[in-house]
Amino acid sequence: MNTILETVDLKRTFGAVVAASNINIKIGAGEVLGVIGSNGAGKTTFVNMVTGYLEPSSGQILFHGESITGKKTRDITRLGICRSFQIPQLFMELTVIDNIIIALTVAREVKPSMLKPTINKEIFDEAMDILRRFQIDQYAESEVGVLAQGIRKLIDIAMATVGDPELLFLDEPTSGVSADEKMQIMDVLISALKSTKTAVLFIEHDMEIIEKFAPRVIAFYEGTVLADGDAADVLENEKVREFVIGKEFHRQAETEQQGGIA
Ligand SMILES: Nc1ncnc2c1ncn2[C@@H]1O[C@H](COP(=O)(O)OP(=O)(O)OP(=O)(O)O)[C@@H](O)[C@H]1O
Numbered sequence: 001m002n003t004i005l006e007t008v009d010l011k012r013t014f015g016a017v018v019a020a021s022n023i024n025i026k027i028g029a030g031e032v033l034g035v036i037g038s039n040g041a042g043k044t045t046f047v048n049m050v051t052g053y054l055e056p057s058s059g060q061i062l063f064h065g066e067s068i069t070g071k072k073t074r075d076i077t078r079l080g081i082c083r084s085f086q087i088p089q090l091f092m093e094l095t096v097i098d099n100i101i102i103a104l105t106v107a108r109e110v111k112p113s114m115l116k117p118t119i120n121k122e123i124f125d126e127a128m129d130i131l132r133r134f135q136i137d138q139y140a141e142s143e144v145g146v147l148a149q150g151i152r153k154l155i156d157i158a159m160a161t162v163g164d165p166e167l168l169f170l171d172e173p174t175s176g177v178s179a180d181e182k183m184q185i186m187d188v189l190i191s192a193l194k195s196t197k198t199a200v201l202f203i204e205h206d207m208e209i210i211e212k213f214a215p216r217v218i219a220f221y222e223g224t225v226l227a228d229g230d231a232a233d234v235l236e237n238e239k240v241r242e243f244v245i246g247k248e249f250h251r252q253a254e255t256e257q258q259g260g261i262a
Pocket of ligand 1: 014
């Protein structure tokens with residue numbers, strides 16, 4: 001594996017609460033990995049530390065072998081590590097293309113005008129390319145506020161990619177989206193990110209999505225990594241079944257092998 005990010009004994013406490021400890025994770029170039037764990041397991045704390053939203057209490061974060069521990073979010077973003085949040089951070093009253101153009105102008109540090117984002121043909125074309133990659137170009141001129149939550153999620157994630165990140169963290173990319181839309185949204189966003197060879201780590205509670213889209217899975221439990229490896233191994237791990245996903249969970253592949261559930 002061509003490691004781009006490595007955490008070494010990463011730990012974060014809040015007073016007496018140990019939110020994360022002994023976190024030793026390596027992420028390879030272009031890798032897709034899913035993170036699972038019940039509420040309060042430490043998933044967001046981990047992502048917050050790596051993206052500079054939280055300073056670790058101890059431990060190291062290395063990006064391409066260089067320490068980024070304790071760096072500010074802005075500097076980490078510039079290095080090529082970006083993220084999205086559970087709730088899309090969008091300008092609801094603006095059009096989709098204007099949202100992307102604003103993100104591009106901010107990423108390029110072009111000063112936007114007070115009333116209208118700086119529009120030049122190059123930035124406009126680039127924004128349209130991004131929308132096409134995420135299959136939302138047909139909404140370019142629509143106001144974000146009138147669009148379905150699933151489309152807003154895609155816009156939000158598209159915006160997180162404007163600086164061409166090498167590594168992207170997605171916090172529950174399908175939360176708040178209808179069951180029907182979930183798979184479709186994941187299909188679009190994973191193929192968009194694969195096309196740019198962006199490594200992606202996504203936090204997800206839906207095991208069907210994990211099974212379908214995450215070749216590698218990391219399971220968090222009570223602030224530590226309970227299991228890390230191939231999805232099939234982690235999802236069948238006894239401890240993961242007991243403490244994280246529930247014993248009643250059966251992988252689709254397993255069920256099919258056994259002739260399906262009646
Ligand atoms: N700012 C904070 N102040 C105090 N305690 C915190 C803070 N942030 C997180 N914690 C605690 O740290 C632990 C890990 O929380 P974290 O948000 O990382 O879990 P999570 O796995 O992301 O959960 P969820 O799925 O609910 O988002 C929890 O016990 C939580 O209450």
